[in-house]
Amino acid sequence: MIHALRDTVPSWEVFLRERRGFAHQHVGSVRAVDARTALEYARDLYARRGDPMSLWVVRSASVHVSSPSEQNSFFSNARQHILSRSPEYFTPLGLPGQNDDA
Numbered sequence: 001m002i003h004a005l006r007d008t009v010p011s012w013e014v015f016l017r018e019r020r021g022f023a024h025q026h027v028g029s030v031r032a033v034d035a036r037t038a039l040e041y042a043r044d045l046y047a048r049r050g051d052p053m054s055l056w057v058v059r060s061a062s063v064h065v066s067s068p069s070e071q072n073s074f075f076s077n078a079r080q081h082i083l084s085r086s087p088e089y090f091t092p093l094g095l096p097g098q099n100d101d102a
Contacts, residue, residue: 009032010033011031014027015057017056020053027046035057039055
C-alpha cells in the first residue's frame with residue numbers, strides 16, 4: 001500500500017526562509033495531494049524550530065534542473081557574459097516596506 005501511495009500522491013519540494021534578508025533554502029520534500037496540505041506538512045516537519053519567515057512548496061515535477069554531466073557546456077556561456085545592468089536596477093533585500101510578502 002505504501003508503494004501505491006508513493007506512485008499516486010505528488011511530491012513537493014520545500015523551501016524555507018528563516019529570516020528577513022535571507023534567501024529561501026531547499027530543506028527537503030513532502031508528499032501531499034494538494035499545495036495547502038503540502039504547506040501544512042512542510043510547516044510541521046521543517047518549521048518547528050526558530051521563527052521562520054515563510055515556506056514555499058513547489059511540485060517536484062515542476063522543478064527543472066541542469067545535469068552535473070553538462071556543467072561545462074551549460075555554464076560556460078554564463079561565465080563569459082558580462083553583466084551590463086547598473087546596480088540601481090536591483091532592489092536590496094531587507095529595506096522597510098519592501099519584499100515583505102516574499
